[in-house]
Amino acid sequence: KEYDVRTALSGAAGLQVLKEMGGAAVVLSDMRMPEMDGATFLHHVMHFYPDATRMLLTGEPGQDAAVAAVNKAQIFRFLKKPCPPAELKVAVEAGVMQYRMVTAERTVLKETLVGCINALVDVLAITNPVAFGRASRIKRLAMDFAETLGRKEFWQLEAAAMFSQLGYLSLPIELVEKLYHGESLTSEEKILASGAPEVATKLLQNIPRLEPITEILAALHESDAHIAQLGDGPIGVGARILALVTDYSSLLTHGQTMSAAVQKLRGRSSRYGQELFEQFVQHLAANTEAAQSDTQEVPLRSVQPGMIIMQDVRTAMGTLLVPHGFEVTSVFLERIRHFGPDLLNERIKVLTLASRATQVETALRSA
Numbered sequence: 001k002e003y004d005v006r007t008a009l010s011g012a013a014g015l016q017v018l019k020e021m022g023g024a025a026v027v028l029s030d031m032r033m034p035e036m037d038g039a040t041f042l043h044h045v046m047h048f049y050p051d052a053t054r055m056l057l058t059g060e061p062g063q064d065a066a067v068a069a070v071n072k073a074q075i076f077r078f079l080k081k082p083c084p085p086a087e088l089k090v091a092v093e094a095g096v097m098q099y100r101m102v103t104a105e106r107t108v109l110k111e112t113l114v115g116c117i118n119a120l121v122d123v124l125a126i127t128n129p130v131a132f133g134r135a136s137r138i139k140r141l142a143m144d145f146a147e148t149l150g151r152k153e154f155w156q157l158e159a160a161a162m163f164s165q166l167g168y169l170s171l172p173i174e175l176v177e178k179l180y181h182g183e184s185l186t187s188e189e190k191i192l193a194s195g196a197p198e199v200a201t202k203l204l205q206n207i208p209r210l211e212p213i214t215e216i217l218a219a220l221h222e223s224d225a226h227i228a229q230l231g232d233g234p235i236g237v238g239a240r241i242l243a244l245v246t247d248y249s250s251l252l253t254h255g256q257t258m259s260a261a262v263q264k265l266r267g268r269s270s271r272y273g274q275e276l277f278e279q280f281v282q283h284l285a286a287n288t289e290a291a292q293s294d295t296q297e298v299p300l301r302s303v304q305p306g307m308i309i310m311q312d313v314r315t316a317m318g319t320l321l322v323p324h325g326f327e328v329t330s331v332f333l334e335r336i337r338h339f340g341p342d343l344l345n346e347r348i349k350v351l352t353l354a355s356r357a358t359q360v361e362t363a364l365r366s367a
Contacts, residue, residue, distance in 0.1 A: 003092065010034050011041035015048070019232055022150070023049040026095035028079075031058035046074060048233035051102050053095035057081055109209060110155040118329075121162050130176045130323050131168035134249065137325030138164055140308065141245040148283045157238040160216040164246065166203060167196030177320060182254035197221055216242060224271040237276075244272040244280055253324070258284060295351050300336065301344040303328045308351040315343065 006021060008014035011033055018024060027045050029038040036044075042054045054074065059081040076098055077091055121132055139161035146154045168176050175189050185193065197217070204214050212235055219227050219239035227243065230236030244265070251261035262281055269277040295310060303309070305328050313322040321339075326332075328350075336344065 003096075011036035011038075011044070014041060015044055018045065018049060018052075024052050025099040026053045026055065026092055028055045028057060028092070028095075030081075031056055042075065048231055050233075051099060051106065053098045053102075055079060055091060055095055057083060110153075113209065114155055114158060117159050117162050128169055128173060128176065129326070130173065130180050130320060131165040133323035133326035134180065134253070135162050135165040136327040137308075138242070138246055138249050140325075140327055141249060142241050144287070145241060145245060145280055145283050148286075149279065151237070154234070154238065156212040156216060156234045157241060159210075160213045160238060160242055161245075163200060163204060163213060164217060164220075164242065167198070167200035170199045171196060180253060180323065182250075212238075215239075219243075220246065224268075227271060228273070240272045240276055244277065248280075249325070295349060297347045297349055299344065300339070300346050300348055303333070303336075303348075303350060305330055305333065306352075310349040310351050313343075313346075313348060 006017050006024070008017045011029070012035055014027075014029070018027070027042065027049075029041050029045075031038040033041065038056050038058070042056065045052055045054055053076045055077045056075050057079045076095060079088065079091055083091075121135060139158060142157055142161045143154065146152065146157055151157075168179075171179075171192055175185075175192060178185060178189070179193060197220070200217060201214060204210050204217070215235045216238045219230060219235070220243050227236070227239055230239055247265060247268075248261055251264060252258070256264065262284065265272075265277070272280075300313065307328045309322050309326045309328065310324060312320060312324050314320050321343075322332075
């Protein structure tokens with residue numbers, strides 16, 4: 001079998017190669033290297049690329065070295081120098097098989113987990129449309145940007161974005177609306193609002209396999225230095241992207257223009273990483289013109305899954321039913337069947353994402 005093999009002369013150089021590659025199926029390291037030993041290097045690999053199979057090559061397979069390697073980096077296999085080529089080949093093939101097994105299990109977990117999250121959020125959106133309309137908008141911003149960065153399958157970020165507003169379930173709807181519109185709060189309301197993130201953490205922390213999501217959400221309330229220390233793995237990148245799009249979405253909701261929001265965020269770009277921030281600015285510029293060309297007005301009854309509602313939709317009494325930025329789902333279509341005919345006939349502004357434009361246009365013609 002043939003493999004794409006990359007090499008490096010030190011642990012730091014190895015991490016740089018992995019960053020450029022976006023990870024690897026198997027990482028084999030010598031125990032003795034300059035700057036950092038193999039156990040420390042593979043510990044970093046485990047943190048940034050947890051799916052990679054990690055193997056250690058050593059001429060001194062003593063007890064101390066073995067214990068350090070297992071404890072630090074959860075080594076899959078030890079190889080003793082000198083290692084015959086046939087033995088190395090067998091070890092690599094076993095490592096690749098282990099990688100495939102781990103990633104296959106993770107794919108099933110991801111699809112199941114994200115599916116459950118989306119179903120849960122759809123139901124919760126009925127009880128608190130403001131909070132979960134915002135979660136839908138944040139998820140869309142985050143995943144569109146992640147795709148631009150070449151991270152289309154970023155389930156940890158997707159789940160964290162959808163759960164980012166979970167704590168607001170504990171707040172009165174009137175208070176959530178005030179937060180959404182950037183209105184001033186009383187001292188008591190500020191105390192209530194400040195406790196929302198902790199509520200979300202407590203709800204999620206006891207659910208198995210959600211640790212990456214809770215770590216991303218927890219990082220949003222940490223210092224810039226703490227976020228920087230999370231590195232370039234899924235948690236670090238996910239936390240920076242989510243922090244950036246959440247702050248950007250909040251500024252737009254409070255009436256800022258895109259250019260004004262970008263200028264304000266530039267002053268705190270160190271929180272997100274300067275390179276990531278500039279990539280986000282380029283992403284916004286590239287997508288603004290296309291988004292404007294896909295905006296149209298349709299009756300509420302004609303909206304289709306995937307459309308983005310670009311205005312608040314309220315009843316005649318002023319009750320908010322759908323917030324600006326809400327992404328239409330199949331559950332929402334079931335919900336609007338119970339709306340009155342006047343509301344269903346009201347024409348609203350919607351944004352049709354480019355990838356879904358043809359499908360939605362066909363649906364509108366049939367409607």
